[in-house]
């Protein structure tokens with residue numbers, strides 16, 4: 001058995017991993033960590049939940065150890081597409097970093113920038129950032145990338161797509177040209193070429209999965225639900241199941257509506273999308289992680305990278321826009337060798353679209369006709385009849401009486417938000 005120490009990681013890090021019960025490297029870690037430690041540029045593709053965060057993060061820490069950083073001048077930089085993912089990466093790397101005497105900081109949008117300015121006034125060794133906030137801090141003169149020796153780009157194919165590429169390029173252009181670069185994703189496709197050609201030197205590619213990054217502990221189903229009304233009823237029954245469930249919707253508005261419908265039948269669901277305030281976003285992730293909120297309804301903002309224990313079912317309530325999104329959404333379950341189920345709810349008029357999407361994703365998903373509380377539905381998803389009392393909107397106290405509920409307090413918040421934030425991507 002290969003150990004993390006055999007891969008060349010410092011014993012301080014190995015000790016922290018072992019304390020977390022992590023003893024044996026996963027395949028992508030075994031393949032890529034030695035090259036990253038040796039200073040090579042690495043392109044890494046491993047399935048969802050296969051341990052890519054440690055694969056790029058731990059060698060970065062090892063390479064930064066033993067030398068000082070200056071205030072506002074990190075020597076390591078990780079770029080990630082969403083606030084939640086950046087925060088998660090920081091959290092996962094914090095203990096191994098501390099064991100080496102290194103400081104990790106995340107800077108993301110939605111947080112008062114003065115907070116980051118203060119945090120950068122002390123030396124930071126590894127900075128994890130969403131591109132927009134990094135750029136803001138640079139233009140205010142509070143952050144410099146001149147000392148960056150190693151840059152990692154997580155979800156690199158998304159970071160190379162049209163929405164992010166200009167910002168990512170700007171940031172990479174500010175790092176020293178001879179620095180080390182690590183690009184990782186479960187789906188490293190053509191878009192990444194734009195970054196490779198310009199920013200990588202003789203990169204080594206480590207790929208531990210076929211292009212269609214299937215996870216073999218994951219079961220996929222297409223549930224044929226017929227019309228919209230039937231689908232909506234089925235969603236509520238799936239929401240009432242035991243266990244953690246993530247439901248994906250195409251739009252922010254769809255998320256808000258779905259959360260309301262679920263709560264109305266007593267299912268404790270919370271929503272996550274880009275128009276929500278940071279407080280609500282954090283509460284949604286925390287409540288879902290600690291199990292107090294069993295259902296998370298989200299846009300694709302939660303499709304990539306988010307690592308939450310014990311998600312047993314992913315539901316594509318709306319089919320994803322493209323096959324890569326299918327794989328990333330699905331990958332919120334069956335992580336790190338655990339098993340999980342992924343269902344796509346398919347209305348009659350969506351059959352062709354979903355068929356093509358799954359073919360492109362390389363996913364073999366049997367089609368099963370289901371009706372409300374049918375045996376097939378219950379067997380595959382654990383659906384139950386929702387029987388709880390209606391719940392107030394997240395963050396509000398339960399209504400004292402039914403008249404209080406009828407008179408509302410329900411909508412103003414989401415109504416106010418709707419229509420705003422046109423620049424957000426999710």
Ligand SMILES: Nc1ncnc2c1ncn2[C@@H]1O[C@H](COP(=O)(O)OP(=O)(O)OP(=O)(O)O)[C@@H](O)[C@H]1O
Pocket residue numbers: 021022023024025026029046047048049050051052053054185186304305306307331335336
């Ligand atoms: N060698 C290991 N042994 C056991 N668990 C591990 C190991 N490496 C990582 N893990 C755990 O596996 C989970 C998934 O890891 P991670 O989030 O890095 O996956 P990923 O490959 O980045 O997935 P995604 O493509 O969805 O972003 C994490 O909870 C992590 O702590």
Ligand SMILES: [Mg+2]
Pocket residue numbers: 052053154305
């Ligand atoms: Mg990841």
